[in-house]
Amino acid sequence: MGKQADNGTNNAGEQFSRAGFILAAIGSSVGLGNMWKFPYITGKYGGAAFFMVFIICLIIIGLPIMLAEMAIGRGGRGSAAASFTRLSGNKTWGGLGFISVLASFLIFSYYAVVAGWTLHYAMLSFTGNLFTSTDFGARFDTFIGSYWPIFWQGIVLLLTVLVLTAGISAGIERFNKILIPGLVILLVALVVRSLTLEGAAEGVGFFLNPDFGKLTPEAVLAALGHAFFSLSLGMGIMITYGAYVNKRQSLSGAAMAVGIGDLLYAFLAGMIIFPTTFAFQLEPAQGPGLAFVVLPVAFSAMPLGAWFGGLFFILLAIAALTSAVSLLEVSVSFLLERVKWGRTKTVWITGIVCFIVGLPSALSVGGTVKGLSFGGRSIFDWVDFVTSNIMLPLGGLIVTIFAGYFWKNASEEAGLTAGWFKVWLFMLRYIAPILVVLVFLYSTGLIRF
Template sequence: MSMQANQRSSELQGGGKGGGDQFSRTGFILAAIGSSVGLGNMWKFPYITGKYGGAAFFLVFIICLIIIGLPVMLAEMAIGRGGRGSAAASFTRLSGKKTWGGLGFISVLASFLIFSYYAVVAGWTLHYAMLSFTGQLFSSTDFGGRFDSFIGSYWPVFWQGAVLLLTVVVLAAGISSGIERFNKILIPGLVILLIVLVVRSLTLEGAMEGVSFFLNPDFGKLTPEAVLAALGHAFFSLSLGMGIMITYGAYVKKQQSLSGAAFAVGLGDLLYALLAGLIIFPTTFAFNLEPAQGPGLVFVVLPVAFEAMPLGAWFGGLFFILLAIAALTSAVSLLEVSVSFLMERVRWGRTKTVWITGIICFIVGLPSALSVGGAVGGLSFGGKSIFDWVDFVTSNVMLPFGGLVVTIFAGYIWKNAAEEAGLTARWFKVWLFMLRYVAPILVMLVFLYSTGIIHF
């Protein structure tokens, strides 16, 4: 790519501030970790770990992170830094063919659609944090009824708007002053909250029974379905296939070690998942509650435990603040993918692009906000609401497709992958082997399993 093209790309990515707006080394790692530590690790990972063999499943999850997560993540980061553009433009610049840019656009569209409903769920966490701190959450023990009443009203739209406003304000400030500064504040805060809540959970009477259920290995439960579940979660929890790591890679300095950054992000994701389990299971077992999965766990089951424990309103509030932080750091990275793309396509300044993208995303997300028991909750297609369909198509179809595009491009098409990834000759051969022969097969298995085409 020519010097002029590099400069033009830097100006676009820098939001019209003269170019050069990039992550610091620490800032990039924290932003990438912020993208990966989302709601899934809190309300899905503990459940599937307990279901599929505890520590045995956790071991398989670690292996899956190594063989599929880290290679694909490194490829995405390298494509972004090598192409110095959006998740679509980087493919075009590195290949010289618009077809690859079109395939990369699928990731841009996926991240946009995911953000449209992810902002809705993030809004729920903000609402429940307020309810918990004020004590209103515990004015009645009918937590299921309270949640149904809330999502059936128009209040989710208000909280969706609040999340969008926060996200837009962060992105409008730019890369170093916005995304990086935001994550430098929130990620340490998230770590502190995790430690506080883990200590509180482990000191509850009966907590060790939950720890035993979570971490005692039961290899008899390691079925083929369990392995595929571990593969899928390793892929999705690292925000792969969404164009995020490609977009963030475009803001990384050449001196940054991409392999070191990928390892740090994978380790951060792993520790977050572990600590999430050490919060959920000790708490639910201490109060004889049945661990659930998804929104039912955090908005219906866990409030029962918080209501029963000393200072439960405060610990409940801290828990929902933790969820809100995890959701917001992911939301920022999701919307930035679309912002980066539009800045290149329409050549607007960052502030204008961010606000217009945010408003469009808010409008697109309204059906999702109102379809989970709300004004359009009665609309169902094939047994799924609008919210469920957007989630299903993006998570189970578009993301695996995006991941497959990355593996094929880095493994077969892009000739300078080794130089950009910064790997030694030996490690490059291992990485290339994983991208060419292992990761594509595993990504296809994730797609076939998550869409229900194969099952056990």
């Protein structure tokens, strides 16, 4: 498995099936952000009004860049770095592409920590131990302030490695074919439970009734940023996965399917969070506070709450694991092109190194080890800030410039008709770069309204 195929791929010619590629791409975009960030910013910026702006942003920035990444991967038949080099004949572009490889590696290092939290809380909820105390904030602080997150981080690493060692079709594709349908079932079950709670209608109304008065310039920038990040753009994932797609696959159709999947997941997340929080008169929090502090209060008060809480955390764990698999595969793909190890050895070494790199994040987020915070941020927060707010927008900008200005055969690989290609090229050249720069300026705090 370690030898490169003659066609330039880095996995001995392994390829996704058509459905497998779409499910894997959806799995990479279905992460934790849509569950605990999207409801918060939607509520803050006008409910359905924000959701409509989010859809527009996803169409004008998300889908064009996603299609470009997929096309670069399939055209270059290599990792996120090698594909740029092969298509341009210039190693400088490969160096720029490496930014995405490094970003995905660093993101996985702390993402595995959070994914471990979800597994731990799923176990606590199913056993009923989560509800032995009503001070869920203190419980969460005690947990992340201990060494237990390292254990659960290791469990996530082990599961991810086992999937990736099986390869593309038998590993990544099969994993997503099992987990994505399971995720849909859990989403529907939790939506039904949320909508049947007393007082849920008020939460649904808050979510679905547009308040255009809250659509400020800041709201538009927040929608732009979420459209970019929720599709896993700038991480090299879609380039890496694109290298495993055959020429008969419709990339535009796949990009559209992933976009619809991302929207549907975000919508269903809102239909879970808002009815539940309103039914129990809770405030939707942003980030881990929603999942690990706010919602357990609701689960503790509802009939069969331990089971529904467990299902919720299993849902989060599935979303986290499907993203974790795609994140680590970017680094594995990169190394397979440069070393003569087999896939199994490469995956294990990459995973172990990533685990070690993630230890400071695991230990700093709860203050387990003093001295791992500086500048008002923990190591965890710094890695998140640098990757999400600097490296990912930069990676997205590189893709738009390369596909829009330097890659001569982009139209052939994208598979668009002449008319749609002109629209896509216009978006890549003149619209998407400006919006990506705005996302960068807003997410780094350089512009505020």
